[in-house]
Amino acid sequence: MTETLTETAAQPGIRTGGLETEELTVGYRTRSRSSRAVLSGLALHAAPGELTVLLGPNGAGKSTLLRTLCGLLPPLEGRIRIGGADLARTSPAALARRLAVVLTDRVDAGLLSVRELAGLGRHPHTGFTGRLTAADHAAVEWSLKAVGADHLADRPAAELSDGERQRVLTARALAQEPEVVLLDEPTAFLDVPSRVALTVLLRDLARDKGLTVVVSTHDLELALRVADAVWLVDRTSRVHAGAPEDLIRGGAVASAFDADHLAFDPLTGTFGLRRATRAAVAVDAPADVLPLVERALAREGLSVADTGAGADARVSWTEGNRFTLVGPDARTTEAHGFHELTRTARTW
Numbered sequence: 268m269t270e271t272l273t274e275t276a277a278q279p280g281i282r283t284g285g286l287e288t289e290e291l292t293v294g295y296r297t298r299s300r301s302s303r304a305v306l307s308g309l310a311l312h313a314a315p316g317e318l319t320v321l322l323g324p325n326g327a328g329k330s331t332l333l334r335t336l337c338g339l340l341p342p343l344e345g346r347i348r349i350g351g352a353d354l355a356r357t358s359p360a361a362l363a364r365r366l367a368v369v370l371t372d373r374v375d376a377g378l379l380s381v382r383e384l385a386g387l388g389r390h391p392h393t394g395f396t397g398r399l400t401a402a403d404h405a406a407v408e409w410s411l412k413a414v415g416a417d418h419l420a421d422r423p424a425a426e427l428s429d430g431e432r433q434r435v436l437t438a439r440a441l442a443q444e445p446e447v448v449l450l451d452e453p454t455a456f457l458d459v460p461s462r463v464a465l466t467v468l469l470r471d472l473a474r475d476k477g478l479t480v481v482v483s484t485h486d487l488e489l490a491l492r493v494a495d496a497v498w499l500v501d502r503t504s505r506v507h508a509g510a511p512e513d514l515i516r517g518g519a520v521a522s523a524f525d526a527d528h529l530a531f532d533p534l535t536g537t538f539g540l541r542r543a544t545r546a547a548v549a550v551d552a553p554a555d556v557l558p559l560v561e562r563a564l565a566r567e568g569l570s571v572a573d574t575g576a577g578a579d580a581r582v583s584w585t586e587g588n589r590f591t592l593v594g595p596d597a598r599t600t601e602a603h604g605f606h607e608l609t610r611t612a613r614t615w
């Protein structure tokens with residue numbers, strides 16, 4: 268399942284370059300000069316023009332891989348190429364023009380304003396004086412606007428909320444105008460609409476500007492919807508690479524994340540609570556209400572019967588979320604609203 272560089276390069280519509288690894292092993296060297304490999308033998312390719320999402324359970328090695336890909340952690344073995352250049356032989360200055368990184372570490376913004384903090388992204392492009400040109404200022408303004416942080420531009424960066432700071436650090440990376448952007452959990456502190464907006468923005472930037480974007484996240488369902496490619500670290504430290512649908516069909520998503528109370532549904536691409544059902548209920552409700560009734564009943568350990576036959580109880584919906592319930596003991600009760608419905612169903 269793992270892609271190799273040559274296979275990917277041969278695919279139509281996929282440009283070469285981007286970020287490639289060759290027999291890469293990432294991990295930590297211990298004091299006794301031995302080493303602890305976290306992920307081994309990685310032959311991965313994140314292509315220009317695509318959003319690649321790195322998924323895996325806690326402790327799987329996502330941050331370790333990202334830190335190695337950006338040169339902060341030396342590889343235990345193997346090679347990394349960025350835009351075709353060997354990372355080990357690229358000078359820090361040249362690397363900074365090619366690669367931007369947003370990690371989860373706290374950033375001490377000192378007395379900088381948001382605009383000045385984002386402006387630090389221009390550093391690799393400014394000359395000896397470090398003075399920003401009109402083009403540099405335009406890049407900073409564009410990046411702040413792109414992440415929805417332009418209204419914060421004059422605020423002291425030290426006063427930002429976690430979510431606001433996350434956006435501004437993303438803006439700083441975009442202002443750098445790199446070929447490759449690596450982001451470790453950029454949506455971690457964002458509210459749901461902002462998570463979707465930032466993920467879609469990163470995908471669109473990849474497409475429109477030919478950027479190579481690699482993002483680690485725990486937003487599984489969103490990632491599986493939006494990402495062009497996924498690197499999925501499973502519980503045995505194998506890395507599966509492919510389109511989200513490849514990994515869903517191959518069972519890699521379910522095997523990485525299914526747990527006692529959680530099951531991945533490959534048909535919908537979503538996770539649901541795993542519950543034993545204790546009875547089946549016939550439900551009479553319109554198509555736009557039925558899924559909500561099903562959801563509410565599932566919480567009470569009840570499944571919706573496909574046909575009325577064989578059902579232990581019956582629920583009928585009428586306008587205004589009024590329900591008529593016939594329980595397993597054939598008693599009829601009325602419920603007003605979903606809360607009364609579930610409280611009654613709990614007694615069945």
Ligand SMILES: Nc1ncnc2c1ncn2[C@@H]1O[C@H](COP(=O)(O)OP(=O)(O)OP(=O)(O)O)[C@@H](O)[C@H]1O
Nearest residue numbers: 295303305323324325326327328329330331332485
């Ligand atoms: N500095 C370090 N020295 C030694 N081992 C480390 C170090 N940092 C992390 N590890 C170990 O490496 C493994 C991978 O950790 P990593 O932080 O890369 O996982 P992750 O997938 O990013 O996890 P999470 O989703 O919880 O952020 C873990 O077992 C962790 O304990």
